[in-house]
Amino acid sequence: MLDLVSLRRDFHMHPEVGFTEFRTASKVAEILASLGYEVLIGPEAMDGDARRGLPPADVLEAAYERALRDGANPQIVEKMRGGYTAVIGIKKGSKEGPTVAFRFDMDALPVLESTDMDHVPQAKGFRSRYEGNMHACAHDGHTTIGLGLAEKLADGNFSGTVKLIFQPAEEGVRGAYSIVQKGHLDDVDYLFCHHLGTNVPLGEVHGASLGFLATTKMVAHFHGVSSHAGATPEKGRNALLGAATALLNIHGISRFSTGSTRVNVGVLEGGTAANIIPQYAKMVVETRSVAEEINAELEQRVRTIIAHSAAMHELDYEIEVVGGAIPINSDLDLAELAMEEARAVEGFTSFKVSDSNSMGSEDASFMIKRVQERGGKGTYMAIGTDIPAPHHHPKFDIQEEILPRAVALLHRIATRFLT
Known part of the structure; x- marks a missing residue:
């Protein structure tokens, strides 16, 4: 036994x-x-x-x-x-x-x-x-x-x-x-x-x-160009700045009248030194909602923000879904x-x-x-x-x-x- x-x-x-x-x-x-x-x-x-x-x-x-x-x-x-x-x-x-x-x-x-x-x-x-x-x-x-x-x-x-x-x-x-x-x-x-x-x-x-709650867990990867932050900053494409832009706008998403929502950027990391334009940054974000459909819309808004934040700073990006659930x-x-x-x-x-x-x-x-x-x-x-x-x-x-x-x-x- x-x-x-x-x-x-x-x-x-x-x-x-x-x-x-x-x-x-x-x-x-x-x-x-x-x-x-x-x-x-x-x-x-x-x-x-x-x-x-x-x-x-x-x-x-x-x-x-x-x-x-x-x-x-x-x-x-x-x-x-x-x-x-x-x-x-x-x-x-x-x-x-x-x-x-x-x-x-x-x-x-x-x-x-x-x-x-x-x-x-x-x-x-x-x-x-x-x-x-x-x-x-x-x-x-x-x-x-x-x-x-x-x-x-x-x-x-x-x-x-x-x-x-x-x-x-x-x-x-x-x-x-x-x-x-x-x-x-x-x-x-x-x-x-x-x-x-x-x-x-x-x-x-x-x-x-x-x-x-319904949820989607995502990792966004931002890819830029490194350059000397003092001598030639205009030659760089700051991946960390693009990710930070996305973070602030994600947390600014309006709440929904149709049901409760949650959004959180839990990880933001990138860069190698103070005098180097960051070539790469990673952001880990989650969405949650009481309804599967609302979470899907919230996820799409997050994806749109990531895409446009990358575009603002002339970055490439990809989004990886690393977890999910439904009610x-x-x-x-x-x-x-x-x-x-x-x-x-x-x-x-x-x-x-x-x-x-x-x-x-x-x-x-x-x-x-x-x-x-x-x-x-x-x-x-x-x-x-x-x-x-x-x-x-x-x-x-x-x-x-x-x-x-x-x-x-x-x-x-x-x-x-x-x-």
Whole structure:
């Protein structure tokens, strides 16, 4: 029987950011295979061309080598080389029936974990061993819950098919789209996604989380001409000035009367020295909105500003989309059924069919939409755990007693739809 706490702590000690989850994915694949699941990894699990915001090749290779040093199965990770870190486990039951899928994200964040002794992972010896990376959003817990559910369903004593989707690169909303594009959601009748925490206390569970925003993440590259800033400034084409022009105008975009919007330039960098006209500049920008159509219009305005800012300064430019998501429209009847099952799980005492507890974005939205487009249903649940610090904070942590409760909940949901 899997030791959920030990498993979660192992994942916590070895956090891997998006598309570099080689060790984590290797462990997931090994456990699924040991439980008799059909396991899809590498290009079988995701469309390589549909991956967004893939790290540079040298970063991927360094993470691959580190995973091997830290015990990843060489035969498994070889198939994941280059950032193919999704894992899908499939178990067919003893009789025909629906296909029920569950999604679990695996990636960590580029956050330096706290070394203060009031931080439980530090005090109990399972703080991150990868300095600068940290599980600061409960994905170590999500992965563990997925494997606990896999164990519960391993006997195949049900009617239908279970599909367990372990997704890379949720942070930055980058990884789900490639799994969708590979077609793995096309045969799913019911899809359940969830998140631990999100300001929901221990003992409370929500059948549907509302408030997720549509978003587009873009990197704009500006290319100019370098020149001596004192002797021949007129010979240069200042890429950083063009990017700065774009930044100021992007933040000056009018708000929309049709729905809330957000826009932010989070990175602006370029130049090499005070006396050199910057030849290159990079800007990272995101748009968000409550509606997919509004976000699309906001994105187009950003693109127009970038194009005209580049033209003003006689620059070349290109725009790269590195992430995206759409709003989640959960099926509330599915959420109600999930809450019926939650009431039977010891430790859950407060229940809401739906609640607005997010103003972020989630790329599980693409998975849920694809299922719904094919006539199925999906929902995104919130499972409560008290947290000592906000998500993405150096002292973020979860209460480990939630792990078996969450497994029990998902097992009851699966059993309900597979009988």
